[in-house]
Amino acid sequence: MQKAYEPPTQEKKPAKFDRATIQWLGFFLAPVLAGLAFYALPESYLNQDGAAVAISHEARVTAAVGVWMAVWWLSEAIPISATALVPLVLLPLMGAAPIKNVATSYGHELIFLFMGGFFLSKAMERWGLHRRIALLTLRFFGRGQRMMIAGFMIVTAVLSMWVSNTATAIMMLPIALSVVALIEEKEGASSQFAPALMLGIAYSASIGGVATLIGSPPNLFLAGYIRERFGTEISFAQWFMVGFPLTCVFLPLSWWLLTRLFYKVSPNPPAGGRALIDKAYRELGTINRGSVITLVVFLMTAAMWLMRPMLTKLTIGDLQPLAGLTDAGIAILAGLCLFSLPVNPKERVFVLDWETAVKMPWGILILFGGGLALAGAIQSTGLGAYLGSLVTHWQTLPTVLLIALVATMVIFLTELTSNTATSATLVPILTAIAIGMALDPYLLVFPATLAASMAFMMPVATPPNAIVFGSGKISIPEMARVGIWLNFIGVGLITLVTWLWIPVIMG
Structure with a gap:
């Protein structure tokens, strides 16, 4: 009789130690980097018309909160869904947004x-x-x-x-x-x-x-x-x-x-x-x-x-x-x-x-809310406009190359990070970049979103990768050898769909 599948126990102490070290490092480094982000922003910047625009206190707080969340998401210092609760505390506490505005994102219709x-x-x-x-x-x-x-x-x-x-x-x-x-x-x-x-x-x-x-x-x-x-x-x-x-x-x-x-x-x-x-x-x-x-x-x-x-x-x-x-x-x-x-x-x-x-993954719903709360603050405080102004020189690149670069960046980033957390971090920034370049935001945010689900190289990239790796029938080098080719094929297909098809469907 075929033995039922049981996920293998992992008892490699060095790997656990390395992971724990990264998590503790991320835990303590996040507030430090958040403080640096708060003070690193300039007093003002020049918009597309050449006019000086002051960076508000609210924008600085949002930048700090965004950095804090990104570090915790990337290092998984605390559970990813728990990190999504940070905006509920820090944005109102630091005067960036009223809590009723922040809390609304956690009840979004989607x-x-x-x-x-x-x-x-x-x-x-x-x-x-x-x-x-x-x-x-x-x-x-x-x-x-x-x-x-x-x-x-x-x-x-x-x-x-x-x-x-x-x-x-x-x-x-x-x-x-x-x-x-x-x-x-x-x-x-x-x-x-x-x-x-x-x-x-x-x-x-x-x-x-x-x-x-x-x-x-x-x-x-x-x-x-x-x-x-x-x-x-x-x-x-x-x-x-x-x-x-x-x-x-x-x-x-x-x-x-x-x-x-x-x-x-x-x-x-x-x-x-x-x-x-x-x-x-x-x-x-x-x-x-x-x-x-x-x-x-x-x-x-x-x-x-x-x-x-x-x-x-x-x-x-x-x-x-x-x-x-x-x-x-x-x-x-x-x-x-x-x-x-x-x-x-x-x-x-x-x-x-x-x-x-009640057994549904409630953490995913909270993660959505936190990502939307951060994204809303990036827009409402003017931080998005500043981020977009930083890359206006990208306007010289062909649109199709920009799409391919975004897809490539996200696919390989999500080999090591949560795809939802990556999307929650990058989509608002890419929107601001697109607006700063006078480009349709769909041409950057769609490839980023599609690419977030297309990481095929590493067991940690997606839960299905980890599940089949746990079967013992596939090794990490083997998965990487095959997955890297599918990653690049995914980049090509996403680029073509975004460049040729999305403008038709989305108008």
């Missing part, structure tokens, strides 16, 4: 959009719907080792569009390890199927996450920031028209590279592999009522998200009854349906209960 997405994902997990979908798809693709990897990657990518990429990778890994064990039993441990499959799961989880607005935290952070900063909404449908084509190109390309170039995976079917998947699917039994209701709610929610621009324009007589419909409203409506629809009315068992829902 936080509730993500909350609704978490409700859906928790309902799927509770009733095993995600596992059923995965095994059903694998049965369809299980005609050869290459096609089996394609099946794993497609399932992982599709689930990651709606469920967190971490949960998706954790769910897919035990299934994958069962298939790997069977193939290694028949062909030996030298088979290249295992590393190709492990990397395929990790990479497709990240690639799938960029397809939808709720697929990855940086996506929603950008949408929330753009709405706060410019009053412009990035709808679910608009994001889908940008992210889904990118996923549709990158996913098969990465599969081809993994199964034909980086690893020579046999096209022949694995002996007994299909039978193993069929057996796992049969063990699920008939689909339960909870899964059926969850699937119906999920499909209706996805349809409403995609059709919302049409629904808001629906006219009955002189009325537009759905004019106020928002993506966040649809998400919370889905959550309410899950809490209200009974699976067993007599015993009052509903599709979703609070004991299940």
Whole structure:
């Protein structure tokens, strides 16, 4: 019987010591660097018109808070989500903004959009719907080792569009390890199927996450920031028209590279592999009522998200009854349906209960709020305008080169840092830079956001990378050797999408 997957314990004391040293260094260095940032800003600067603009006390405080948060985020001196609470304390305390203004960011509507997405994902997990979908798809693709990897990657990518990429990778890994064990039993441990499959799961989880607005935290952070900063909404449908084509190109390309170039995976079917998947699917039994209701709610929610621009324009007589419909409203409506629809009315068992829902990653929601609070302060205090004035000489660079530079910088930065924290730090700064250059901000913030989910080299870059690395089937040098090529391919695809497609979709 295949042993259940258990994450390996790490007992390398030198590594722990090094990490602890970095964390303590970041903890004490952050306030020192924040103080230096406060006093390092000049009294004034010259704007685009050549006029002198004074830098306010509020802007200095915001710069200090931004540096403090960046150091704690990068070093993980305290939990990343806890760092996101810093603006609630320091911005009001130091006179940069009233607390009611800062606190508003933590209740932004897009936080509730993500909350609704978490409700859906928790309902799927509770009733095993995600596992059923995965095994059903694998049965369809299980005609050869290459096609089996394609099946794993497609399932992982599709689930990651709606469920967190971490949960998706954790769910897919035990299934994958069962298939790997069977193939290694028949062909030996030298088979290249295992590393190709492990990397395929990790990479497709990240690639799938960029397809939808709720697929990855940086996506929603950008949408929330753009709405706060410019009053412009990035709808679910608009994001889908940008992210889904990118996923549709990158996913098969990465599969081809993994199964034909980086690893020579046999096209022949694995002996007994299909039978193993069929057996796992049969063990699920008939689909339960909870899964059926969850699937119906999920499909209706996805349809409403995609059709919302049409629904808001629906006219009955002189009325537009759905004019106020928002993506966040649809998400919370889905959550309410899950809490209200009974699976067993007599015993009052509903599709979703609070004991299940409370397990959602609340820290991500707080992280959003902290990032939006900092971004709002950068804009309202004038700090953003000053940052933009520092790089006006970039105007001489071709736009396509700027896009590629931003994508490259973010991809390799997120190899070592949290993608959401990186987005929260860089998006407001890149917006200010774009405005200072008289450039459409979308051309810098979109590649930064997409690139934040495209780090493929290191186990610490993304949770899926870390999860498959923990399987013991892939080494760090091997992941880096393959991942660096996908990083650069990601830069190229993001650059093309941003330069050619985003202006069309975003107008």
